[in-house]
Amino acid sequence: MTQPLLLYSTATRLAYSVAQRYFGELHYVWCAPRDDPDPHAFHNPPSSNPILLYRTYERDIAGGDEHSAVIAANRRGIIRGAVAKEAQGMIDRPTRELIEAVAKQAPLPDFKPLLFVIPYAKVANRVKPAGIDDRARPMAQEFIIEELPRSSFDVLDLSR
Numbered sequence: 001m002t003q004p005l006l007l008y009s010t011a012t013r014l015a016y017s018v019a020q021r022y023f024g025e026l027h028y029v030w031c032a033p034r035d036d037p038d039p040h041a042f043h044n045p046p047s048s049n050p051i052l053l054y055r056t057y058e059r060d061i062a063g064g065d066e067h068s069a070v071i072a073a074n075r076r077g078i079i080r081g082a083v084a085k086e087a088q089g090m091i092d093r094p095t096r097e098l099i100e101a102v103a104k105q106a107p108l109p110d111f112k113p114l115l116f117v118i119p120y121a122k123v124a125n126r127v128k129p130a131g132i133d134d135r136a137r138p139m140a141q142e143f144i145i146e147e148l149p150r151s152s153f154d155v156l157d158l159s160r
Contacts, residue, residue: 004033
């Protein structure tokens with residue numbers, strides 16, 4: 001498989017801020033390349049397409065959807081990340097508890113989406129393919145970067 005030039009990931013402003021402040025500017029991301037323009041190729045489903053996911057966050061926030069599935073998943077992901085960082089010794093218990101409380105109580109605007117643009121060449125040694133069972137579709141192109149340094153990606157706000 002030819003390596004993509006760029007990978008994209010959608011994060012929330014809250015998740016971005018937590019990683020920047022408490023996790024040494026290291027971000028845990030699921031990412032994907034841009035959709036293949038070939039109409040016969042498999043495309044990532046909406047849950048693993050960073051642009052469509054970005055638009056889902058925007059729609060749910062604009063609609064005031066306090067029961068948004070993507071926002072609920074992001075809250076859980078931030079808490080899971082804090083638990084993992086405490087287990088690694090990166091943060092202490094009070095910091096983990098603070099992050100958990102913030103994630104549970106954050107208002108919808110804190111989940112404003114951000115698009116990470118990641119040059120593949122900068123992260124080639126950090127990228128792992130997502131497991132087949134973890135992908136939204138077995139043929140989807142989904143990757144995980146467990147510790148993406150802030151210096152290795154750009155952040156876009158598409159709503160501006």
